[in-house]
Amino acid sequence: MVEFASDSGALIPVLQRAQAIYGYLPREALLEIAERRQTPFSDVYGVATFYAQFHLQPRGATVVRVCDGTACHVAGAPLITEAFSGELGIEVGKTTSDRLFTLQTVSCVGACALAPVVRVGDDETHGRMTPDRARALVNDLKHRAEVDR
Ligand code: FES
Known part of the structure; x- marks a missing residue:
């Protein structure tokens, strides 16, 4: 069982919105999310890589x-x-x-x-x-x- 240190549930909608904007989750977006939420980058990255709905690389149409x-x-x-x-x-x-x-x-x-x-x-x-x-x-x-x- 994977556990996330902070409120990963609240983080998911934020990541979904960022992905809707960029089409994927660029590292810069993850860094900014971590900074704004005052959450360790590793937590943000952990959630982004745990769920199959998130993509860290650009995807085709x-x-x-x-x-x-x-x-x-x-x-x-x-x-x-x-x-x-x-x-x-x-x-x-x-x-x-x-x-x-x-x-x-x-x-x-x-x-x-x-x-x-x-x-x-x-x-x-x-x-x-x-x-x-x-x-x-x-x-x-x-x-x-x-x-x-
Ligand atoms: S192995 Fe089941 S659909 Fe391909």
Whole structure:
């Protein structure tokens, strides 16, 4: 059990607001929050790194998550990840320089029957993914990003 020294509950909304402003939590923002709240930086950093909702690195407008849970891994998730990585030109955990895409791998997303599975943002699930479909999906996502500009 992780314990935080001060009022981490009150800190969460502050971190959420900062993340809404910057899109992530830059170190400078964490330092300022710690200073203004007269809270040790380690406490602020601890809360920011404990909760999955907080991001310490810039993220793309679209987050592509390749499931690498057991079922998806066995069904070829590493090849899917490789295809996304190659097509986006970034490694897992990174964001494209235009800040359009972030590529992540995640554990089981609860759709094992559709393995290998890819999630795009919070609303799209793509099952039975193949490397070719992954590359086509990237092109589609790039097209959608162009249309949205
Ligand atoms: S392991 Fe990928 S959806 Fe379950």
